[in-house]
Amino acid sequence: MKGLVLTAPGRIEIVDLERPKITGSQVLIKLKAAALNKRDQFIREGKYPNIQMNCVLGSDGVGEVVEVATEANGTWKGKNVVINPNMNWGSNPAVQSREYSILGMPSHGTFAEYIAVEDGRIHEVPKHLTPEQAAALPLGGLTAFRACFHHGRIRGGENVLISGFGGGVAQFAFQFALAAGANVFVTSGKQDKLDTALKMGAAGAFNYVEKDWYKNPWQTKGGFDVVIDSAGGDQINNFIKIMRPGGRIVFYGATNGLPGSLDLYRMFWNQLTLQGSTMGNDEEFKEMIDFVSEKKVEPLIDSVRPFEDITSAFDTIAKTTKTGKIVVKF
Amino acid sequence: MKGLVLTAPGRIEIVDLERPKITGSQVLIKLKAAALNKRDQFIREGKYPNIQMNCVLGSDGVGEVVEVATEANGTWKGKNVVINPNMNWGSNPAVQSREYSILGMPSHGTFAEYIAVEDGRIHEVPKHLTPEQAAALPLGGLTAFRACFHHGRIRGGENVLISGFGGGVAQFAFQFALAAGANVFVTSGKQDKLDTALKMGAAGAFNYVEKDWYKNPWQTKGGFDVVIDSAGGDQINNFIKIMRPGGRIVFYGATNGLPGSLDLYRMFWNQLTLQGSTMGNDEEFKEMIDFVSEKKVEPLIDSVRPFEDITSAFDTIAKTTKTGKIVVKF
Numbered sequence: 001m002k003g004l005v006l007t008a009p010g011r012i013e014i015v016d017l018e019r020p021k022i023t024g025s026q027v028l029i030k031l032k033a034a035a036l037n038k039r040d041q042f043i044r045e046g047k048y049p050n051i052q053m054n055c056v057l058g059s060d061g062v063g064e065v066v067e068v069a070t071e072a073n074g075t076w077k078g079k080n081v082v083i084n085p086n087m088n089w090g091s092n093p094a095v096q097s098r099e100y101s102i103l104g105m106p107s108h109g110t111f112a113e114y115i116a117v118e119d120g121r122i123h124e125v126p127k128h129l130t131p132e133q134a135a136a137l138p139l140g141g142l143t144a145f146r147a148c149f150h151h152g153r154i155r156g157g158e159n160v161l162i163s164g165f166g167g168g169v170a171q172f173a174f175q176f177a178l179a180a181g182a183n184v185f186v187t188s189g190k191q192d193k194l195d196t197a198l199k200m201g202a203a204g205a206f207n208y209v210e211k212d213w214y215k216n217p218w219q220t221k222g223g224f225d226v227v228i229d230s231a232g233g234d235q236i237n238n239f240i241k242i243m244r245p246g247g248r249i250v251f252y253g254a255t256n257g258l259p260g261s262l263d264l265y266r267m268f269w270n271q272l273t274l275q276g277s278t279m280g281n282d283e284e285f286k287e288m289i290d291f292v293s294e295k296k297v298e299p300l301i302d303s304v305r306p307f308e309d310i311t312s313a314f315d316t317i318a319k320t321t322k323t324g325k326i327v328v329k330f
Numbered sequence: 331m332k333g334l335v336l337t338a339p340g341r342i343e344i345v346d347l348e349r350p351k352i353t354g355s356q357v358l359i360k361l362k363a364a365a366l367n368k369r370d371q372f373i374r375e376g377k378y379p380n381i382q383m384n385c386v387l388g389s390d391g392v393g394e395v396v397e398v399a400t401e402a403n404g405t406w407k408g409k410n411v412v413i414n415p416n417m418n419w420g421s422n423p424a425v426q427s428r429e430y431s432i433l434g435m436p437s438h439g440t441f442a443e444y445i446a447v448e449d450g451r452i453h454e455v456p457k458h459l460t461p462e463q464a465a466a467l468p469l470g471g472l473t474a475f476r477a478c479f480h481h482g483r484i485r486g487g488e489n490v491l492i493s494g495f496g497g498g499v500a501q502f503a504f505q506f507a508l509a510a511g512a513n514v515f516v517t518s519g520k521q522d523k524l525d526t527a528l529k530m531g532a533a534g535a536f537n538y539v540e541k542d543w544y545k546n547p548w549q550t551k552g553g554f555d556v557v558i559d560s561a562g563g564d565q566i567n568n569f570i571k572i573m574r575p576g577g578r579i580v581f582y583g584a585t586n587g588l589p590g591s592l593d594l595y596r597m598f599w600n601q602l603t604l605q606g607s608t609m610g611n612d613e614e615f616k617e618m619i620d621f622v623s624e625k626k627v628e629p630l631i632d633s634v635r636p637f638e639d640i641t642s643a644f645d646t647i648a649k650t651t652k653t654g655k656i657v658v659k660f
Contacts, residue, residue, distance in 0.1 A: 095576035095601045151601075232594045246425035254594035262592050264562045264584035267606035271425045271481075274604040276597035 003112030033135035061110025144172035146280030156181025300324030333442030391440025466655035474502035476610030486511025630654030
């Protein structure tokens with residue numbers, strides 16, 4: 001079968017690999033679609049811990065179960081499934097174990113024609129989604145779901161700010177918060193993304209390139225109960241200024257680096273939370289899929305291209321111009 | 331009656347005041363003991379917002395109910411009570427309202443022979459405590475209780491680090507965490523305080539004056555689930571290094587100022603919480619008093635002096651040499 005692997009630092013190639021053999025509780029999935037995450041490009045660029053060569057990359061995937069190893073899994077055969085990319089979350093629902101990893105290095109991932117997966121990690125594709133749409137869900141959807149609900153505790157009627165709208169996780173955080181009945185605001189540096197968010201139901205959209213943009217939402221909207229962020233940097237102190245008392249700032253990345261200070265005074269007097277978050281546990285993955293089905297969430301797709309062109313997808317994911325997920329189909 | 335007021339910026343004096351008159355649901359309390367908080371000295375030094383002159387200072391007090399305004403409050407008469415120093419917490423248990431203030435400016439406080447208080451803010455003195463001991467509880471105990479249990483969610487068996495042991499709140503956080511069955515560690519810059527903590531049951535005590543002190547607890551104790559801190563500053567990044575995944579850093583002050591950076595990367599990967607906290611709601615005050623009664627917590631008292639010498643108590647509270655609360659008796 002064909003599969004995409006890192007053959008040397010910085011070099012990804014589609015190579016011929018042996019089709020995986022399944023045993024025990026595994027099922028064999030023939031992939032229909034897969035989606036990219038920044039993680040994939042970070043691995044290509046050598047910006048990820050414990051990089052290994054010759055491992056199939058890719059965390060997000062949807063396909064048909066074509067083979068099962070035990071009779072008990074017979075009902076899965078022929079079904080389209082979406083794969084939970086968690087490996088070894090562990091027994092503590094609050095946080096991943098030391099053995100935790102994400103599908104697609106060190107374990108073989110979804111950028112291949114076939115993948116062997118434990119039966120506990122597959123879920124039926126939500127009925128309202130195509131395989132391409134469903135392939136966009138796993139890593140971004142799970143990360144957004146935990147950030148929004150486990151840590152952010154977003155409730156209907158709350159004011160929620162999603163920074164960096166258009167990013168793979170941010171788009172889900174935006175849609176999930178909307179579906180939960182919150183008043184959702186976004187920031188972006190690009191006007192077209194702000195327009196997209198407003199069209200999709202944002203209560204407000206702010207261009208963070210404008211100096212003091214944050215003073216406007218504060219003055220006009222009464223502040224935010226929850227901010228979902230992945231940029232970090234000095235902006236965190238602006239968020240602290242525009243939080244309502246008891247508010248929660250949840251971040252799942254720090255692409256702008258570390259802040260030069262932190263306004264602890266405002267934080268303790270207003271009882272604010274600054275909460276780190278990453279991924280989500282297996283139960284949350286199931287809840288996320290159920291939530292997407294129930295609320296009929298449709299992932300934003302930036303583009304779909306054939307698997308053969310996946311290298312160009314890696315090039316695109318590094319850019320800030322995309323809005324939504326980049327998908328490849330087989 | 332005699333009462334301590336700020337007569338000019340920086341100047342506190344015991345003056346003659348009219349005994350308060352009670353109406354409605356108020357009761358009149360003849361004070362037996364009161365305790366100081368750093369807040370009192372901050373007010374004296376002009377380091378507190380909205381300072382007003384000629385207001386009786388003092389947030390912590392215990393006394394006997396000598397007069398009630400309604401028959402329904404007759405059962406309170408003759409009882410020794412401890413006063414909840416919250417004023418107008420508001421309806422949201424998570425965070426205080428904008429109208430919130432602390433007893434003892436702008437409302438008349440406990441540094442006087444008599445005080446008028448609403449009946450909803452008095453609680454019977456725990457049976458195992460003297461009035462001097464109980465007077466040490468309110469502000470420090472409430473702040474510690476919320477930090478430990480509402481925000482810190484301390485459970486038995488967890489590793490808890492209390493920074494700055496000996497401070498008015500830290501001593502309660504230490505004792506509450508111990509009483510909850512946690513393994514409690516402390517830091518202090520003074521060896522005699524570390525010795526006191528070890529004698530009282532600390533699982534470990536670290537002198538933060540030693541460079542890299544934090545590397546030892548990390549290497550030998552497996553890290554902390556909860557840190558309770560009021561110093562802030564760059565030390566926060568050391569705490570982040572020694573937290574277990576899913577750990578919570580709760581701070582109720584920032585006496586060392588703001589940190590020069592914040593390790594967001596470790597925070598999100600380990601799903602750490604940095605949580606601001608201040609005071610606690612009225613329900614928590616009641617729970618704190620019940621907890622103290624049930625667990626037979628005895629506040630650490632640094633010294634007790636007559637009310638007439640209260641100015642010297644203000645001088646002492648600013649110093650780092652004290653261990654426990656400074657109390658005045660009437």
